[in-house]
Amino acid sequence: MDDxxxxxxxxxxxxxxxxxxxxxxLAHSPGDADDLxxxxxxxxxxxxxxxxxxxxxxxxxxxxxxxxxxxxxxxQRRAFVPLPEEHDAQDGxxxxxTTPDPESVxxxxxxxxxxERLMSALPEEHREVLVLREIEDMDYREIATVxxxxxxxxxxRLARARAALKARWLKEAEGERRGVR
Amino acid sequence: xxxxxxxxxxxxxDGEIDAVSAADIERHTEHCAECRALLxxxxxxxxxxxxxxxxxxxxxxxxxxxxxxxxxxxAVKTPRPNEWGRSxxxxxxxxxxxxxxxxxxxxxxxxxxxxxxxxRTNPVLDDLVAAHLRSLMPSHLIDVVSAxxxxxxxxxxxxxxxxxxxxxxxxxxxxxxxxxxxxxxxxRSAVVVYQHxxxxxxxxxxxxxxxxxxxxxxxxxxxxxFWKAGDLEYCAVSDTGWDxxxxxxxxxxxxxxxxxxx
Numbered sequence: 001m002d003d004x005x006x007x008x009x010x011x012x013x014x015x016x017x018x019x020x021x022x023x024x025x026l027a028h029s030p031g032d033a034d035d036l037x038x039x040x041x042x043x044x045x046x047x048x049x050x051x052x053x054x055x056x057x058x059x060x061x062x063x064x065x066x067x068x069x070x071x072x073x074x075x076q077r078r079a080f081v082p083l084p085e086e087h088d089a090q091d092g093x094x095x096x097x098t099t100p101d102p103e104s105v106x107x108x109x110x111x112x113x114x115x116e117r118l119m120s121a122l123p124e125e126h127r128e129v130l131v132l133r134e135i136e137d138m139d140y141r142e143i144a145t146v147x148x149x150x151x152x153x154x155x156x157r158l159a160r161a162r163a164a165l166k167a168r169w170l171k172e173a174e175g176e177r178r179g180v181r
Numbered sequence: 182x183x184x185x186x187x188x189x190x191x192x193x194x195d196g197e198i199d200a201v202s203a204a205d206i207e208r209h210t211e212h213c214a215e216c217r218a219l220l221x222x223x224x225x226x227x228x229x230x231x232x233x234x235x236x237x238x239x240x241x242x243x244x245x246x247x248x249x250x251x252x253x254x255x256a257v258k259t260p261r262p263n264e265w266g267r268s269x270x271x272x273x274x275x276x277x278x279x280x281x282x283x284x285x286x287x288x289x290x291x292x293x294x295x296x297x298x299x300x301r302t303n304p305v306l307d308d309l310v311a312a313h314l315r316s317l318m319p320s321h322l323i324d325v326v327s328a329x330x331x332x333x334x335x336x337x338x339x340x341x342x343x344x345x346x347x348x349x350x351x352x353x354x355x356x357x358x359x360x361x362x363x364x365x366x367x368x369r370s371a372v373v374v375y376q377h378x379x380x381x382x383x384x385x386x387x388x389x390x391x392x393x394x395x396x397x398x399x400x401x402x403x404x405x406x407f408w409k410a411g412d413l414e415y416c417a418v419s420d421t422g423w424d425x426x427x428x429x430x431x432x433x434x435x436x437x438x439x440x441x442x443x
Binding site for chain 2: 004005008016017019020021024034037038041042045046047049050051052054058059062063065066115116119130133134135139140144145148150155156158159162165166169
Protein backbone atom coordinates (compact mmCIF):
# COMPACT_ATOMS: atom_id res chain seq x y z
CA MET A 1 0.00 0.00 0.00
CA ASP A 2 2.70 2.50 1.00
CA ASP A 3 4.63 1.53 -2.06
CA UNK A 4 1.62 2.33 -4.20
CA UNK A 5 1.27 5.67 -2.46
CA UNK A 6 4.93 6.43 -3.06
CA UNK A 7 4.75 5.55 -6.75
CA UNK A 8 1.55 7.55 -7.10
CA UNK A 9 3.16 10.62 -5.57
CA UNK A 10 6.18 10.27 -7.80
CA UNK A 11 4.34 9.62 -11.05
CA UNK A 12 0.99 11.35 -10.79
CA UNK A 13 1.31 14.25 -8.38
CA UNK A 14 3.82 16.12 -10.58
CA UNK A 15 0.81 16.70 -12.83
CA UNK A 16 -1.30 18.18 -10.05
CA UNK A 17 -0.75 21.72 -11.33
CA UNK A 18 -1.84 20.72 -14.84
CA UNK A 19 -4.92 19.00 -13.39
CA UNK A 20 -5.70 22.14 -11.41
CA UNK A 21 -5.27 24.48 -14.38
CA UNK A 22 -7.48 22.27 -16.53
CA UNK A 23 -10.09 22.06 -13.76
CA UNK A 24 -10.12 25.84 -13.45
CA UNK A 25 -11.04 26.11 -17.12
CA LEU A 26 -13.75 23.48 -16.80
CA ALA A 27 -15.37 24.30 -13.47
CA HIS A 28 -17.50 27.35 -12.82
CA SER A 29 -15.84 28.52 -9.63
CA PRO A 30 -12.47 28.08 -7.90
CA GLY A 31 -14.26 26.09 -5.18
CA ASP A 32 -15.73 23.72 -7.75
CA ALA A 33 -12.30 23.36 -9.32
CA ASP A 34 -10.78 22.35 -5.96
CA ASP A 35 -13.45 19.69 -5.42
CA LEU A 36 -13.04 18.47 -8.96
CA UNK A 37 -9.28 18.07 -8.61
CA UNK A 38 -9.57 16.27 -5.30
CA UNK A 39 -12.18 13.87 -6.65
CA UNK A 40 -10.06 13.22 -9.74
CA UNK A 41 -6.89 12.56 -7.74
CA UNK A 42 -8.73 10.06 -5.52
CA UNK A 43 -10.18 8.30 -8.53
CA UNK A 44 -6.77 8.27 -10.17
CA UNK A 45 -5.30 6.73 -7.02
CA UNK A 46 -7.94 3.98 -7.01
CA UNK A 47 -7.34 3.24 -10.66
CA UNK A 48 -3.57 3.64 -10.46
CA UNK A 49 -2.84 -0.11 -10.48
CA UNK A 50 -4.45 -0.39 -13.89
CA UNK A 51 -2.28 2.34 -15.40
CA UNK A 52 0.49 0.80 -17.45
CA UNK A 53 3.14 2.92 -19.05
CA UNK A 54 0.78 5.21 -20.90
CA UNK A 55 0.92 8.98 -20.76
CA UNK A 56 0.25 9.83 -17.11
CA UNK A 57 -0.62 13.47 -17.69
CA UNK A 58 -3.20 12.68 -20.40
CA UNK A 59 -4.58 9.89 -18.22
CA UNK A 60 -4.99 12.21 -15.24
CA UNK A 61 -6.57 15.02 -17.26
CA UNK A 62 -8.98 12.51 -18.81
CA UNK A 63 -10.07 11.61 -15.28
CA UNK A 64 -10.49 15.29 -14.38
CA UNK A 65 -12.64 15.77 -17.46
CA UNK A 66 -14.63 12.66 -16.68
CA UNK A 67 -15.29 13.75 -13.10
CA UNK A 68 -16.36 17.13 -14.41
CA UNK A 69 -18.93 15.70 -16.79
CA UNK A 70 -20.24 13.31 -14.15
CA UNK A 71 -20.69 16.21 -11.73
CA UNK A 72 -22.33 18.24 -14.45
CA UNK A 73 -24.75 15.46 -15.27
CA UNK A 74 -25.67 15.13 -11.64
CA UNK A 75 -26.16 18.86 -11.28
CA GLN A 76 -28.32 19.44 -14.27
CA ARG A 77 -30.56 16.49 -14.81
CA ARG A 78 -31.57 17.73 -18.21
CA ALA A 79 -30.11 15.99 -21.21
CA PHE A 80 -26.69 17.02 -22.39
CA VAL A 81 -26.89 18.41 -25.89
CA PRO A 82 -23.54 18.28 -27.66
CA LEU A 83 -22.64 21.21 -29.83
CA PRO A 84 -23.11 20.68 -33.52
CA GLU A 85 -19.78 20.17 -35.25
CA GLU A 86 -20.48 22.94 -37.76
CA HIS A 87 -21.92 26.42 -37.74
CA ASP A 88 -20.78 27.17 -34.24
CA ALA A 89 -18.12 29.74 -35.02
CA GLN A 90 -20.55 32.60 -34.58
CA ASP A 91 -22.63 31.37 -31.66
CA GLY A 92 -22.48 32.45 -28.07
CA UNK A 93 -21.67 36.13 -28.40
CA UNK A 94 -24.51 36.79 -26.02
CA UNK A 95 -22.52 35.06 -23.29
CA UNK A 96 -19.71 37.58 -23.51
CA UNK A 97 -20.11 40.38 -21.01
CA THR A 98 -20.86 43.42 -23.12
CA THR A 99 -18.98 46.36 -21.69
CA PRO A 100 -15.35 46.18 -20.66
CA ASP A 101 -14.57 48.31 -17.63
CA PRO A 102 -13.90 51.79 -19.08
CA GLU A 103 -11.69 52.79 -16.18
CA SER A 104 -9.08 50.12 -16.81
CA VAL A 105 -5.69 51.71 -16.60
CA UNK A 106 -3.23 49.17 -17.85
CA UNK A 107 -3.86 48.10 -21.41
CA UNK A 108 -1.97 44.90 -20.98
CA UNK A 109 -3.89 43.89 -17.91
CA UNK A 110 -7.05 44.71 -19.75
CA UNK A 111 -6.06 42.48 -22.65
CA UNK A 112 -5.20 39.73 -20.25
CA UNK A 113 -8.65 39.89 -18.77
CA UNK A 114 -10.29 40.20 -22.17
CA UNK A 115 -8.59 37.08 -23.42
CA GLU A 116 -9.47 35.19 -20.29
CA ARG A 117 -13.07 36.31 -20.59
CA LEU A 118 -13.26 35.41 -24.27
CA MET A 119 -11.79 31.99 -23.59
CA SER A 120 -14.22 31.40 -20.74
CA ALA A 121 -17.12 32.33 -22.98
CA LEU A 122 -16.16 29.77 -25.64
CA PRO A 123 -18.23 26.61 -25.73
CA GLU A 124 -16.60 24.02 -23.50
CA GLU A 125 -15.74 21.74 -26.42
CA HIS A 126 -13.71 24.55 -27.94
CA ARG A 127 -12.19 25.80 -24.73
CA GLU A 128 -10.83 22.44 -23.65
CA VAL A 129 -8.97 21.68 -26.88
CA LEU A 130 -7.48 25.19 -26.93
CA VAL A 131 -6.34 24.92 -23.32
CA LEU A 132 -4.84 21.48 -23.85
CA ARG A 133 -3.01 22.58 -27.00
CA GLU A 134 -1.84 26.07 -26.16
CA ILE A 135 -1.49 26.05 -22.39
CA GLU A 136 -0.71 22.41 -21.63
CA ASP A 137 1.22 22.03 -24.89
CA MET A 138 -0.21 18.58 -25.63
CA ASP A 139 -0.04 16.93 -29.03
CA TYR A 140 -3.09 15.74 -30.97
CA ARG A 141 -2.89 12.19 -29.70
CA GLU A 142 -2.76 13.32 -26.08
CA ILE A 143 -5.67 15.69 -26.63
CA ALA A 144 -7.62 12.83 -28.21
CA THR A 145 -6.93 10.73 -25.12
CA VAL A 146 -8.06 13.42 -22.72
CA UNK A 147 -11.20 14.39 -24.60
CA UNK A 148 -12.06 10.90 -25.79
CA UNK A 149 -12.55 11.93 -29.40
CA UNK A 150 -10.77 10.73 -32.58
CA UNK A 151 -7.70 12.65 -33.75
CA UNK A 152 -9.54 13.87 -36.86
CA UNK A 153 -12.14 15.49 -34.63
CA UNK A 154 -9.39 17.01 -32.48
CA UNK A 155 -8.01 18.70 -35.60
CA UNK A 156 -11.32 20.08 -36.83
CA ARG A 157 -12.43 21.14 -33.37
CA LEU A 158 -9.14 22.89 -32.72
CA ALA A 159 -9.44 24.75 -36.02
CA ARG A 160 -12.96 25.88 -35.17
CA ALA A 161 -11.96 26.84 -31.63
CA ARG A 162 -9.10 29.01 -32.90
CA ALA A 163 -11.30 30.62 -35.53
CA ALA A 164 -14.03 31.29 -32.95
CA LEU A 165 -11.59 32.88 -30.51
CA LYS A 166 -10.15 35.09 -33.21
CA ALA A 167 -13.60 36.14 -34.42
CA ARG A 168 -14.59 37.11 -30.90
CA TRP A 169 -11.35 38.97 -30.37
CA LEU A 170 -11.90 40.98 -33.55
CA LYS A 171 -15.49 41.72 -32.64
CA GLU A 172 -14.37 42.86 -29.20
CA ALA A 173 -11.73 45.16 -30.67
CA GLU A 174 -14.27 46.62 -33.07
CA GLY A 175 -16.73 47.24 -30.26
CA GLU A 176 -14.06 49.05 -28.24
CA ARG A 177 -13.19 51.31 -31.14
CA ARG A 178 -16.83 52.21 -31.57
CA GLY A 179 -17.16 52.74 -27.83
CA VAL A 180 -14.33 55.27 -27.74
CA ARG A 181 -15.91 57.57 -30.31
CA UNK B 182 -11.72 28.91 -44.02
CA UNK B 183 -12.13 27.78 -47.58
CA UNK B 184 -8.79 26.26 -48.51
CA UNK B 185 -8.82 22.47 -48.45
CA UNK B 186 -5.32 22.48 -46.99
CA UNK B 187 -6.22 24.49 -43.89
CA UNK B 188 -6.24 21.49 -41.53
CA UNK B 189 -2.85 20.36 -42.82
CA UNK B 190 -1.53 23.88 -42.43
CA UNK B 191 -2.72 23.80 -38.83
CA UNK B 192 -1.07 20.40 -38.32
CA UNK B 193 2.14 21.88 -39.75
CA UNK B 194 1.91 24.77 -37.32
CA ASP B 195 1.36 22.35 -34.43
CA GLY B 196 4.38 20.27 -35.45
CA GLU B 197 2.26 17.24 -36.17
CA ILE B 198 3.50 16.34 -39.65
CA ASP B 199 6.65 14.77 -41.04
CA ALA B 200 9.37 16.64 -42.89
CA VAL B 201 8.17 15.66 -46.38
CA SER B 202 4.63 16.91 -45.78
CA ALA B 203 6.08 19.99 -44.11
CA ALA B 204 7.97 20.84 -47.30
CA ASP B 205 4.70 20.32 -49.18
CA ILE B 206 2.90 22.77 -46.95
CA GLU B 207 5.68 25.33 -47.19
CA ARG B 208 5.39 25.21 -50.99
CA HIS B 209 1.63 25.50 -50.71
CA THR B 210 1.70 28.57 -48.50
CA GLU B 211 3.95 30.36 -50.97
CA HIS B 212 1.02 30.36 -53.39
CA CYS B 213 -1.98 30.41 -51.06
CA ALA B 214 -2.57 33.78 -49.43
CA GLU B 215 -5.37 32.36 -47.33
CA CYS B 216 -3.13 29.76 -45.71
CA ARG B 217 -0.40 32.35 -45.15
CA ALA B 218 -2.93 34.46 -43.28
CA LEU B 219 -4.04 31.38 -41.36
CA LEU B 220 -0.47 30.72 -40.21
CA UNK B 221 -0.24 34.30 -39.00
CA UNK B 222 -3.52 34.01 -37.11
CA UNK B 223 -2.42 30.77 -35.47
CA UNK B 224 0.82 32.38 -34.37
CA UNK B 225 -0.95 35.46 -32.99
CA UNK B 226 -3.47 33.42 -31.03
CA UNK B 227 -0.77 31.24 -29.55
CA UNK B 228 1.41 34.20 -28.60
CA UNK B 229 -1.50 35.99 -26.98
CA UNK B 230 -2.62 32.96 -24.99
CA UNK B 231 0.86 32.06 -23.81
CA UNK B 232 1.69 35.65 -22.93
CA UNK B 233 -1.56 36.67 -21.24
CA UNK B 234 -2.88 33.55 -19.59
CA UNK B 235 -0.29 32.83 -16.96
CA UNK B 236 -0.34 29.19 -15.96
CA UNK B 237 -1.77 28.68 -12.50
CA UNK B 238 -0.56 26.39 -9.75
CA UNK B 239 -2.58 24.29 -7.36
CA UNK B 240 -2.93 26.29 -4.11
CA UNK B 241 -1.00 24.84 -1.16
CA UNK B 242 -4.24 24.37 0.83
CA UNK B 243 -5.65 22.19 -1.92
CA UNK B 244 -2.45 20.18 -2.06
CA UNK B 245 -2.64 19.62 1.70
CA UNK B 246 -6.31 18.66 1.47
CA UNK B 247 -5.53 16.11 -1.22
CA UNK B 248 -2.70 14.59 0.81
CA UNK B 249 -5.07 14.18 3.77
CA UNK B 250 -7.67 12.54 1.52
CA UNK B 251 -5.00 10.17 0.21
CA UNK B 252 -3.99 9.34 3.79
CA UNK B 253 -7.57 8.36 4.52
CA UNK B 254 -7.78 6.39 1.30
CA UNK B 255 -4.65 4.42 2.16
CA ALA B 256 -5.85 3.80 5.70
CA VAL B 257 -9.07 2.19 4.53
CA LYS B 258 -8.19 -1.09 2.88
CA THR B 259 -11.59 -2.13 1.62
CA PRO B 260 -13.70 0.32 -0.35
CA ARG B 261 -16.68 1.69 1.52
CA PRO B 262 -19.95 0.95 -0.19
CA ASN B 263 -20.89 4.58 -0.66
CA GLU B 264 -17.58 5.28 -2.39
CA TRP B 265 -18.62 2.91 -5.11
CA GLY B 266 -22.19 4.08 -5.19
CA ARG B 267 -21.14 6.86 -7.48
CA SER B 268 -20.31 4.59 -10.38
CA UNK B 269 -23.51 2.60 -10.07
CA UNK B 270 -25.57 5.76 -10.38
CA UNK B 271 -25.01 5.72 -14.09
CA UNK B 272 -27.13 2.64 -14.55
CA UNK B 273 -30.01 3.72 -12.32
CA UNK B 274 -32.09 5.68 -14.84
CA UNK B 275 -31.56 2.82 -17.18
CA UNK B 276 -33.03 0.28 -14.75
CA UNK B 277 -35.99 2.52 -14.18
CA UNK B 278 -36.59 2.68 -17.91
CA UNK B 279 -35.99 -1.00 -18.44
CA UNK B 280 -38.59 -2.03 -15.89
CA UNK B 281 -41.21 -0.09 -17.77
CA UNK B 282 -40.27 -1.40 -21.17
CA UNK B 283 -39.43 -4.48 -23.09
CA UNK B 284 -36.48 -5.08 -20.81
CA UNK B 285 -38.75 -6.15 -17.98
CA UNK B 286 -39.01 -9.73 -19.17
CA UNK B 287 -35.26 -10.08 -19.18
CA UNK B 288 -34.94 -8.37 -15.81
CA UNK B 289 -37.64 -10.62 -14.38
CA UNK B 290 -35.83 -13.61 -15.79
CA UNK B 291 -32.62 -12.49 -14.14
CA UNK B 292 -34.30 -11.82 -10.85
CA UNK B 293 -36.11 -15.16 -10.90
CA UNK B 294 -32.84 -16.76 -11.76
CA UNK B 295 -31.07 -15.00 -8.92
CA UNK B 296 -33.80 -15.85 -6.45
CA UNK B 297 -34.10 -19.47 -7.49
CA UNK B 298 -30.39 -20.11 -7.60
CA UNK B 299 -29.02 -22.44 -4.97
CA UNK B 300 -27.02 -20.94 -2.15
CA ARG B 301 -23.69 -22.15 -3.52
CA THR B 302 -23.97 -19.56 -6.28
CA ASN B 303 -20.93 -17.42 -6.80
CA PRO B 304 -22.21 -13.82 -6.73
CA VAL B 305 -19.89 -12.89 -9.58
CA LEU B 306 -21.77 -15.27 -11.88
CA ASP B 307 -25.02 -13.50 -11.17
CA ASP B 308 -23.43 -10.13 -11.71
CA LEU B 309 -22.05 -11.27 -15.01
CA VAL B 310 -25.30 -12.61 -16.40
CA ALA B 311 -27.18 -9.56 -15.19
CA ALA B 312 -24.61 -7.25 -16.76
CA HIS B 313 -24.75 -9.15 -20.03
CA LEU B 314 -28.55 -8.96 -20.13
CA ARG B 315 -28.41 -5.30 -19.21
CA SER B 316 -26.09 -4.66 -22.11
CA LEU B 317 -28.56 -6.18 -24.56
CA MET B 318 -31.18 -3.63 -23.64
CA PRO B 319 -31.51 -0.41 -25.57
CA SER B 320 -28.65 2.02 -25.26
CA HIS B 321 -26.46 0.37 -22.72
CA LEU B 322 -24.40 -1.92 -24.90
CA ILE B 323 -21.62 0.53 -25.65
CA ASP B 324 -20.24 3.66 -24.04
CA VAL B 325 -17.46 4.16 -26.55
CA VAL B 326 -18.30 3.14 -30.09
CA SER B 327 -15.23 2.24 -32.08
CA ALA B 328 -13.64 -0.54 -34.08
CA UNK B 329 -10.25 0.91 -33.26
CA UNK B 330 -8.39 -0.62 -30.33
CA UNK B 331 -6.42 2.62 -29.96
CA UNK B 332 -9.66 4.41 -29.20
CA UNK B 333 -11.25 1.81 -26.97
CA UNK B 334 -8.22 1.03 -24.83
CA UNK B 335 -7.38 4.59 -23.74
CA UNK B 336 -11.04 5.19 -23.04
CA UNK B 337 -10.95 2.53 -20.34
CA UNK B 338 -8.15 4.36 -18.57
CA UNK B 339 -10.42 7.23 -17.65
CA UNK B 340 -13.55 5.22 -17.01
CA UNK B 341 -12.65 1.93 -15.38
CA UNK B 342 -10.18 0.47 -12.90
CA UNK B 343 -8.53 -1.94 -15.33
CA UNK B 344 -6.84 -1.98 -18.72
CA UNK B 345 -7.68 -5.19 -20.59
CA UNK B 346 -6.36 -6.46 -23.93
CA UNK B 347 -8.32 -5.02 -26.85
CA UNK B 348 -8.05 -5.89 -30.54
CA UNK B 349 -10.24 -6.14 -33.58
CA UNK B 350 -10.50 -9.74 -34.80
CA UNK B 351 -12.69 -8.97 -37.82
CA UNK B 352 -10.51 -11.30 -39.92
CA UNK B 353 -11.40 -14.20 -37.64
CA UNK B 354 -15.07 -13.21 -37.49
CA UNK B 355 -15.08 -11.25 -34.23
CA UNK B 356 -15.62 -7.60 -34.99
CA UNK B 357 -14.68 -5.10 -32.27
CA UNK B 358 -17.64 -2.75 -31.88
CA UNK B 359 -16.80 -0.84 -28.73
CA UNK B 360 -16.36 -0.74 -24.98
CA UNK B 361 -18.29 -0.05 -21.86
CA UNK B 362 -17.72 0.47 -18.14
CA UNK B 363 -19.70 -1.81 -15.86
CA UNK B 364 -19.89 -2.27 -12.12
CA UNK B 365 -18.85 -5.75 -11.13
CA UNK B 366 -17.36 -7.47 -8.10
CA UNK B 367 -17.11 -4.09 -6.32
CA UNK B 368 -15.07 -2.43 -9.02
CA ARG B 369 -15.48 -0.61 -12.28
CA SER B 370 -14.79 -3.34 -14.75
CA ALA B 371 -13.99 -2.85 -18.42
CA VAL B 372 -16.19 -4.55 -21.00
CA VAL B 373 -15.01 -5.03 -24.57
CA VAL B 374 -17.88 -5.69 -26.96
CA TYR B 375 -17.50 -7.91 -30.01
CA GLN B 376 -19.95 -8.92 -32.66
CA HIS B 377 -19.93 -12.41 -34.11
CA UNK B 378 -22.57 -12.80 -36.82
CA UNK B 379 -25.83 -11.77 -35.15
CA UNK B 380 -24.43 -12.45 -31.65
CA UNK B 381 -23.02 -9.96 -29.22
CA UNK B 382 -20.12 -11.14 -27.07
CA UNK B 383 -19.31 -9.17 -23.93
CA UNK B 384 -15.78 -9.68 -22.64
CA UNK B 385 -15.65 -8.53 -19.01
CA UNK B 386 -12.41 -7.90 -17.19
CA UNK B 387 -11.65 -6.99 -13.60
CA UNK B 388 -8.75 -7.15 -11.16
CA UNK B 389 -8.30 -10.79 -10.19
CA UNK B 390 -8.94 -11.72 -6.58
CA UNK B 391 -7.33 -14.49 -4.58
CA UNK B 392 -10.14 -16.93 -5.12
CA UNK B 393 -10.02 -19.32 -8.05
CA UNK B 394 -11.78 -18.39 -11.30
CA UNK B 395 -15.21 -19.93 -11.73
CA UNK B 396 -15.43 -22.84 -14.16
CA UNK B 397 -16.92 -22.32 -17.61
CA UNK B 398 -20.65 -22.65 -17.34
CA UNK B 399 -23.97 -21.94 -19.00
CA UNK B 400 -26.64 -19.83 -17.36
CA UNK B 401 -30.03 -18.96 -18.81
CA UNK B 402 -28.74 -20.13 -22.18
CA UNK B 403 -25.72 -17.82 -22.02
CA UNK B 404 -22.32 -19.44 -22.15
CA UNK B 405 -19.67 -18.01 -19.86
CA UNK B 406 -15.99 -18.70 -20.39
CA PHE B 407 -13.50 -17.64 -17.69
CA TRP B 408 -9.77 -17.21 -17.73
CA LYS B 409 -7.01 -15.30 -16.03
CA ALA B 410 -4.27 -13.34 -17.77
CA GLY B 411 -1.72 -11.38 -15.80
CA ASP B 412 -3.50 -9.80 -12.86
CA LEU B 413 -6.82 -9.63 -14.64
CA GLU B 414 -9.74 -11.99 -14.62
CA TYR B 415 -11.71 -12.26 -17.86
CA CYS B 416 -15.12 -13.63 -18.69
CA ALA B 417 -16.67 -13.85 -22.16
CA VAL B 418 -20.46 -14.08 -22.15
CA SER B 419 -22.68 -14.78 -25.14
CA ASP B 420 -25.49 -16.86 -26.59
CA THR B 421 -23.23 -17.87 -29.44
CA GLY B 422 -22.00 -21.51 -29.56
CA TRP B 423 -19.20 -22.76 -27.29
CA ASP B 424 -16.84 -23.30 -30.25
CA UNK B 425 -17.16 -19.70 -31.38
CA UNK B 426 -16.91 -18.31 -27.86
CA UNK B 427 -13.81 -20.37 -27.08
CA UNK B 428 -12.37 -19.29 -30.42
CA UNK B 429 -12.46 -15.67 -29.26
CA UNK B 430 -11.09 -16.67 -25.85
CA UNK B 431 -8.12 -18.33 -27.58
CA UNK B 432 -7.42 -15.19 -29.62
CA UNK B 433 -7.54 -13.00 -26.53
CA UNK B 434 -5.33 -15.33 -24.48
CA UNK B 435 -2.76 -15.37 -27.28
CA UNK B 436 -2.86 -11.60 -27.36
CA UNK B 437 -2.31 -11.35 -23.59
CA UNK B 438 0.59 -13.78 -23.86
CA UNK B 439 2.15 -11.71 -26.66
CA UNK B 440 1.68 -8.51 -24.64
CA UNK B 441 3.29 -10.10 -21.60
CA UNK B 442 6.37 -11.13 -23.58
CA UNK B 443 6.94 -7.64 -24.92
